[in-house]
Amino acid sequence: MKKKSFNNKRLSLLTLITLVLLSACGAKTTGAPTNASTAAPSGTPAAQSTTATSTPAAAPKEKVVVNIGIQGKTGVLNYARDKGYFEKAFTAVGAEVKWNEFASGPPHFEAIAAGRLDFGATGGTPLISGQVGGVDFKGIAVTSDGKKGNMIVVPKNSPIKELKDLKGKKVAVAKGSSAYNFLYMAIDKAGLKGDDVKVIQLQPDEARPALDSGAIDAWSIWEPYATTAVYQSGASILVSGENLNINAPSFLIARTKFTQEHPDLTVLFLKTYEEARKYYVDHQDEIADELSKSQKLDKAIIVDVLKNTFPILSSITPEFAKAHQEQADFLQSVGAIPKKLDTSQVLESKFIDQALKK
Numbered sequence: 001m002k003k004k005s006f007n008n009k010r011l012s013l014l015t016l017i018t019l020v021l022l023s024a025c026g027a028k029t030t031g032a033p034t035n036a037s038t039a040a041p042s043g044t045p046a047a048q049s050t051t052a053t054s055t056p057a058a059a060p061k062e063k064v065v066v067n068i069g070i071q072g073k074t075g076v077l078n079y080a081r082d083k084g085y086f087e088k089a090f091t092a093v094g095a096e097v098k099w100n101e102f103a104s105g106p107p108h109f110e111a112i113a114a115g116r117l118d119f120g121a122t123g124g125t126p127l128i129s130g131q132v133g134g135v136d137f138k139g140i141a142v143t144s145d146g147k148k149g150n151m152i153v154v155p156k157n158s159p160i161k162e163l164k165d166l167k168g169k170k171v172a173v174a175k176g177s178s179a180y181n182f183l184y185m186a187i188d189k190a191g192l193k194g195d196d197v198k199v200i201q202l203q204p205d206e207a208r209p210a211l212d213s214g215a216i217d218a219w220s221i222w223e224p225y226a227t228t229a230v231y232q233s234g235a236s237i238l239v240s241g242e243n244l245n246i247n248a249p250s251f252l253i254a255r256t257k258f259t260q261e262h263p264d265l266t267v268l269f270l271k272t273y274e275e276a277r278k279y280y281v282d283h284q285d286e287i288a289d290e291l292s293k294s295q296k297l298d299k300a301i302i303v304d305v306l307k308n309t310f311p312i313l314s315s316i317t318p319e320f321a322k323a324h325q326e327q328a329d330f331l332q333s334v335g336a337i338p339k340k341l342d343t344s345q346v347l348e349s350k351f352i353d354q355a356l357k358k
Contacts, residue, residue: 064095066265069111069120071102073295074224074302076143076311077121079287080276082294089272095265103203106176108253109135118258119269123149123178123222123250128328130253131346132337138259139251141270141352142314145323146248147241149309150182151226153219155211156234160218163190163239169217170198172207178248181327183220184334185246186239194334211235224305231301247323252313252352259351270355274313281311315349315356 068086070077080086086097102108105122109130112120123146127139152171154160160169163186173180187197200207200216204225210216212233219229229235241248252273259266280287284306292299314320321344328341 066090066095067098067118069100069102069108069117076277076280079280085272085276104174104177112137112255118255120253124248124324124327125178125181129176131341136256138254138256138348140254140348141252142249142320143311144250146250149222150179151240152238153226153229153235154238167196170200171218172200172202172216173220174203175201179220179222189244223309227304249320249323266351267354270352277311277313315352316347
């Protein structure tokens with residue numbers, strides 16, 4: 001698609017992405033501290049203090065608090081929180097874990113910018129928005145190739161049968177999310193212009209009722225929301241990233257200052273994630289049973305969601321780095337971001353390389 005095809009949308013897209021990143025001070029996120037660690041066992045070295053004390057010989061060092069962000073109800077981080085993986089690992093080195101819940105990826109970067117979040121997991125588009133906004137973060141590992149993660153869903157009995165049918169239709173999407181970029185790449189492949197689709201900015205909990213009621217014609221969204229809508233309301237998947245061969249990797253992210261002050265804890269975070277991930281992928285039936293009970297969903301829904309969100313943990317290979325750069329280049333080409341980015345500046349593999357060493 002030529003850049004001029006998006007002239008009517010350029011200002012609004014740019015404004016939306018800018019607002020996402022500049023709203024940190026007034027953004028409302030839901031912090032959910034859980035399972036505060038007990039004191040480190042006797043003989044365990046205390047965590048390194050982030051502030052100097054006037055009397056080092058007499059005053060104990062301040063305990064490091066590690067803030068981890070999660071979104072949705074499934075995934076490795078959610079499972080690890082429920083089972084206490086990170087509490088166990090960080091308590092052993094005298095640190096404390098606190099959990100923070102977010103509706104989507106962009107609010108993670110608002111919290112990082114405010115110094116309230118140290119680690120999280122998001123799709124690639126929020127990383128691009130974060131880099132545009134000057135947030136000081138790093139993508140420290142790849143958790144998914146992203147091909148199955150994003151989908152466009154249409155309601156039951158919808159007349160929309162292919163992407164070109166979206167022309168003139170109302171499509172809901174969470175601004176700045178991975179599904180946001182996916183939507184525009186999808187309509188580009190269908191030969192549509194940016195202003196051919198009426199984009200409605202909605203978070204997942206707002207979009208699902210709108211889809212069910214017919215207030216919107218389609219929904220660009222990620223799992224588990226897509227499959228849940230299919231099972232519960234008879235919706236159908238119009239297209240997925242796999243159908244379109246769109247490789248959009250997802251990442252573990254970290255606040256740069258935290259990685260600089262606590263490189264050992266950054267490696268520990270990744271090692272702990274990998275421990276939880278291995279169990280998660282090796283015991284899918286068990287995980288499906290637990291999630292179907294805790295989320296009060298049919299097991300069949302959970303099984304399909306798990307198939308579509310199979311997690312990996314990888315270094316940022318040249319292939320993943322190239323795919324992420326292509327996402328940023330696309331957004332720049334349609335005027336959604338104001339300049340060309342060098343996404344390699346915010347991708348760092350040294351911690352995951354250490355964590356995955358045998």
